[in-house]
Amino acid sequence: MSNGEVTFIIERFDPEKDTAPYPQEYKVILEPGQTLLNCLNNIKWTQDQTLAYRYSCGSAICGSCAMRINGKAVLACKTQVSDCVKDGVIRLAPIGNTKVVRDLVVDLEPFWNALKRVRPYLTPDSQDAPEKEREQTAEEFSKIDPSTTCIMCGACYSDCNVLEVDNQFLGPVALAKAHRFIFDSRDGGGHQRLTEISETNGIWDCTHCGECTTRCPTETKPLSRIEEIKVKAMAEGHHGNAGARHVLGFRETVGRRGLLDENYLPLRTVGFFNIPGLLSIMPVGLRMMWRGKNPPMIPHYVDKVGEVNNIFARFEEFRK
């Protein structure tokens, strides 16, 4: 890269012509301070007009230029090329968990559908229109400040590990959007929203892989928002699901012994009277027992466990 030349290897695909995506190389002389979007424009304007990608604002506001560099989702207009050149090469591909329309342009329909599922609009308590607007204090706004910064670029959606294996999962962008309404002082549908989002495909299906927060170019940081929703759902008693029972199992055994009781937790999570559920975890239990790998039948207590009990004794108080 001594002469500032960078090779862009861009994944090209036109479903009307090609059977599979293929890489195409472009050479660009890099000038200081250039963003990835600058280079793409340069390629399109001077080398290959057929290259397709999306952009609009060029300022990390509109969210239309998300793509994958070296396998990770970024905003092209916010990314300095010099930060991601590896051995003189940059690999570009469309964002993941979507279908390609052409080259770096993807079909965002499933992404918008996920958003629609969380009803991304205010549902106020009273349908009577107030005389003036519905007001909000600065303190009330601060709770939704991060989730309102989402520009819906799809970077989190692209790299979410769960979406890779299950396209029914709501995914980070929809969950962060749900946060924005669950925590909005002007919204009256919080209870219903929390009930819905605690069900299958919602908050408890997130595996906390952290990709969403790592890729997010704004302050939305979806994983933190999902964690906040979970805290609220637990505090407000949305306990009738495996995710919440799993959390309660942790609370109960760690609060008592200081350590997790791995024999108790699966039973608690599945539900003590859920016969099919219990049968489904039996094979692994027996397998582990057979190898002498099962957790000890008499669970450990940590030394000075009284200190841990004291902390848990004030559990409800420490919620505030």
Place this chain on the structure above:
Amino acid sequence: MKYALYTGCVAKGAGRELLAATYKACEKLEIELDEMTDAACCGAGVIGEDNPMVADLLNARTYSLAEERGLDIMNICTTCQGVHVKTRRKIDADEKYKARLNTELEKETGREYAGTVKIKHFYEILLHDYGLDRLKEKVVKPLTGLKVASFYGCYATRPPEVNELKNPDDPDELESIVTALGATPVKYDERLKCCGFPILMMNKRNSMQLSGNALSGAKKAGADIMVTPCPLCHLNLDAYQPEIESQIDQKLALPILHIPQLVALALGVSEKELRIQTHIVRPEGALAPA
């Protein structure tokens, strides 16, 4: 060298072979360990999803227990390590919150978290405190010819600000340990992905699919064996492998080692002492010299 060993729950429960291997490896490396039998669960991110302050108090207590010993913490689980570092950063960044935690900690446990302790995973200690050159000198049974796929898992790599990897999106750290032990590292696409363990009880299908993708990726890349710094990943990848095989309809038979087991093997510890016979996918065949 001496550390306060934070075992976490799994190394005391379903992953006792990890604790055994840690002791054996450290004995060979002449690293002294003071096991924190008084430290509680880190919450694994789960208690924090219920009550962040209780989770933070548990962890602040753990740090104060290490500070009392005058030792840095050695973690042997990347989930514990990730939670510890994240919590620590949160507390240290907010003086007011730290003061409030300390008031409650003092009231309930008579302790105080000062903020002096350092928290490191076993593999980070090898890399940064012990040094790979010194490790190489200790190798008596180089793992020549063994193709090892490192599985980092989530907490070792994300979020990037809470780990010490030079390049969290394309790290080399575990591979460099594998090389130091005489084995051959194998890279594959899924090495930084999630194993799915956190949702095992909530969505078993998705959880096993994630592990299945990783196992099958490593297998395709030619790995004889996989190594992980996280005993939770280990549980999914090893204990559930028979079910994963039927879900993805592919024979895998890929043994999974904890990183201290791999290290100890190269330092001459016997397989039996490392309790590899307790693994669901038995590693003996893969480890036998060709």
